[in-house]
Amino acid sequence: MELVVNGITLKAVDYNENDKILTLLTAERGKITAGIKGVKKAGAKLKFAAQPFCFAEFVLAKRGEKYTVINAAECESFYDLRTDINKFYAACSAAEAANALTYEGDECREIFYALVKALSDMCNAGGNQPLIAFLLDVLKKSGYGISAENCAACGKPLAGENSLRFDLDAGAFTCGECAGTGASRVTYNAIRKAEGKPFERDFITADGEKRALRLLREYFSHKLNFAFKSLSEYIRLI
16 A cells, blocks of 8 residues: 655654664654665665655555655755754754654644744744744644733733743743743743734843743643753754
8 A cells, every 4th residue: 555645754763774764744644654765875766855854745655554665756855954053953843843742643734834834934044933933833733832921820911020930830921929930021022922922122132032942942841741852952052
């Protein structure tokens, strides 16, 4: 049985001498694990399909419960992401988040298209804003959305507040008098900007974006119980 899907290579792991095991995020079938043979050989026909972030039409052969890539037609390589170390780790962070939030056999078309857009935006505009926007978007699509409105505990407006907190359990900003860990005004505004909401322009800074990414890393780890290694490396670099 053959299956044709549009997919992005999220992860490639060495297997045997010349083969790899790919984790693909597909528009049609969600996440799929598939073997691909001979791609570590020089001049291998399908070598491109095992590259990070490869967006292609994959032809898969299914035998029992196992898939093997037997052909692929590249749609977009996102080559620029592999030539700039900051962009590379931003893209790795997006792919790692997509991998953590999806499951084999579950339809996840919205996350697939969000990832395609994020990778394209990272090629054109760098990593910070596209990555923050992507992480917020896929968290929301997965039922873990972050609230950056009024205090989630008492309802107090947070605009103009210097003392803020963030409740990891609720995924929401709170005022300095309510429950949560310490958060900053620049973090709050960086997240509101990425969500397309009104924000205080004087509190949009590079440090605020970095703080927002740290908060998102902690939130992912808290909710999904995994070490967000790519995002930790990206934060170290910027």
